[in-house]
Amino acid sequence: MKGFKKYYGQKIFWYLLTLVFAVILNFVLPRMMPGDPVSAIASRSINGMQDSTAIQKVYQDYAEKFGINKPMYEQFFIWLSHALKGDFGVSFSQYPRTVADIISSSVWWTVALQLPAIIVGWFLGNLLGAIAAYIRGVFDKVILPFFLFVSNIPAFGMATILLFIFAIRLGVAPSSGGYGFDLIPNASWVFVKSVIAHYQLPFWSIVLITIGGQAIGMRSMSIYELNADYVKYSRFLGIKDRKIVGYVFRNAMLPQITGLALSLGTMIGGALVAEIIFSYPGLGTTMLTAIKGQDYPLLSACTLIITIMVLIANLVVELLYGVIDPRVKANQQD
């Protein structure tokens, strides 16, 4: 048990440290963008005004409101103290909506789309890899190479291809949005059906590009494990193949779990782009609007939320790994 505590303690410490750096970068980087968004907003209000002192006054008013007239480090601590309370300020581009409001309406779309898509993609990839290693034949020679090819298409490319084939040519799926544009979110069947229909293309575009990379890893791990000494030994003890395959795939899965943790960041990045192609109302689309409108409170809140999501997912995967692989526990004991 002591070994476990040490393992978890270390992991959590490193994740917290990463979080601190992520928070700082999240704040600083968007603010280093060229251009001044406040003057852009101010210029809208001063449209038609002639008096230069009045214009100056309006600008200062906005600058104070958004807090950009203070030094950067002071802005950071003010921002941080607010952020900890869940207040990320007011959006520049969708003024006067608050950032928290915009994020909370889009983050669940992203979570609901990406979490199942990545898990399904990972699972199908591992299944395909295992089958390719064990049964070989057409799985190893045709299906796996096909998915490997597909997985090298970038996320936006995949999204565009699916969009073109299924939404435009075949017309079997809607082309954009999270639900029908003529609906307002409610708990009716019509709305749920619309959401499911809109879910398909973004979901499968993420799943399809995830499968290949996972499958190739699982295939080589399974081949390695299938030749392990314990497989031969188990055979000579009369244990059935079905059982042995169970051992093999459990052991082959373990590195795949680490692989998932490592690639989560990239996957989520790619998936956000897929959202944009489908104008899905998630974080990806929100981020794009924020970038276009130089809306850095919104942008840093988006990146921060994404960073936290990736970190949490990574941490969960690593902690889970400690439970399912007894070797981790054994290594921590001395």
Place this chain on the structure above:
Amino acid sequence: MGKTMLEISHLKTKYITRFHEDVYAVDDVSLKIEEGKSLGIAGESGCGKSTLALSLMGYYFAPLHYISGDIIVDGVKISDMKPEQVRHKILGNEIAYIPQAAMNALNPTQKIISFIEDVMHAHGIKMTKKEIYDMARERFAELGLPEEVLQKHAVELSGGMKQRTVIAISTILSPKVLIADEPSSALDVTSQKMVIRMMRELMEKGYIKSMIFITHELPLLYNVTDDIMVMYAGQMVEKGTAKEMVFDPVHPYSKGLMGSIIVPESGVRERKLTAIPGTPPNLKNPPKGCRFAERCPYATPTCSAMAIDEKVFDDDRMYRCLMSVRKIREAYGNGDGE
């Protein structure tokens, strides 16, 4: 004379390589083990010892293939049985195997007890978890293994402990024949001693009825087994009791093998350590005649010309050489072999 536990006659098996070449690793080997007896198989690496061990079990998977010969376990001819039947009924149950690399023989992510459960279930033994645990605990205690081992994973055990655990698991169903392929070769002397003691206990307590012990360490065989068989290039070259084989080897190869043992005795520094010159033949195209002829100091042109059969001498000893035993002994007496 005890009951015959394992008998193989004229067994031939081959490996098929990636390039579809046949390698005849076990070529016409016959042997017999009676109840309560142990047989040691010795030879240099690549001579077919381990392949013989795998071939004995009657269950083949690529790249090893069966060609011909009979395998009879306690009166049952398993060489005629279907592979799946052999696996289900014979392996682990009648014939148990201890692999060469016992270090990696256990699934790293499984508890020892859970693996024992799998072994029991594979042979259709209907026992509850509790019953299996009690039985395993009892057996482990009998063999001097601590009970905690059952609840551990393989990675948590030391090398010697892992090896002994593997032996205990292999023999949990009290098999008739135990085949141990270099069970102690990778261990330090203390662990080696424990492993050897454990094998003896298994025999004494009747958990195994007979044993085949494969090793390249001849002194070990002399201490452990009743009989010794020396293999060379896929064939048996000589067989006899342990004592006869160590003190009175007949075949020039056995003689050479015994001569290359390092024994810590008085005068060992003065005695020259001999080695057999040359390398074993390629088994893709085994020589037609005596396989050892190329390296044999007594070889004559006739040795390579014709196949040599196994011959019996001194009632129950066997060897495979063209020369008569008397002639060989004469040659050794002249000191030619030294």
